[in-house]
Amino acid sequence: MDLKKFKITAARKKKSLHAFLDKLDNLVPDDMQEIVDKADAEMWQETDCMTCANCCKTMTPTYSIKDISRISAHLGMKPKDFKEKWLYKEAETGDWMNKQQPCQFLANNMCTIYEVRPVDCAQFPHHNLKPFDLYGDTYKANLMHCPATLVLVDKVKKAVEREYDMG
Ligand code: SF4
Ligand code: SF4
Numbered sequence: 207m208d209l210k211k212f213k214i215t216a217a218r219k220k221k222s223l224h225a226f227l228d229k230l231d232n233l234v235p236d237d238m239q240e241i242v243d244k245a246d247a248e249m250w251q252e253t254d255c256m257t258c259a260n261c262c263k264t265m266t267p268t269y270s271i272k273d274i275s276r277i278s279a280h281l282g283m284k285p286k287d288f289k290e291k292w293l294y295k296e297a298e299t300g301d302w303m304n305k306q307q308p309c310q311f312l313a314n315n316m317c318t319i320y321e322v323r324p325v326d327c328a329q330f331p332h333h334n335l336k337p338f339d340l341y342g343d344t345y346k347a348n349l350m351h352c353p354a355t356l357v358l359v360d361k362v363k364k365a366v367e368r369e370y371d372m373g
Pocket of ligand 1: 261262316320323
């Protein structure tokens with residue numbers, strides 16, 4: 207994964223992709239799910255997370271209490287010590303997040319706690335968590351960090367614009 211090229215492409219496309227996601231708030235094509243499924247399948251054919259790990263380098267997962275308990279047990283630590291060492295509680299949401307980026311568990315582009323990693327990490331980039339048109343704000347935030355999301359939104363935009371007048 208060429209992350210330098212990704213950052214340039216993301217910056218170049220950001221404005222038009224945001225505008226497309228905003229337009230979806232008012233117009234959702236009938237065959238939206240088919241368009242998204244096709245774009246998602248195509249995107250994974252050309253995206254390799256193993257050579258990327260940009261989410262682990264530039265974002266933080268949210269840790270649930272279950273995540274903290276499971277990971278701290280795996281590391282032979284008390285949850286309290288684990289939180290003190292690695293996490294902070296976000297004031298507004300109360301979510302537990304990493305203090306540092308890249309993630310402390312990333313080594314040689316690999317997750318060293320892969321089997322017990324936070325559910326948030328296992329589910330990222332969350333493309334199937336909600337219908338595409340209800341996830342615009344998350345896509346807007348993530349497409350500057352995640353090549354998979356950038357390619358997905360770009361493919362969906364092109365497919366929708368081919369079929370519908372979005373002007
Ligand atoms: S826990 Fe693992 S998968 Fe999650 S951000 Fe850290 S290195 Fe990445
Ligand atoms: S989920 Fe996105 S940012 Fe994370 S490794 Fe895969 S392509 Fe890269």
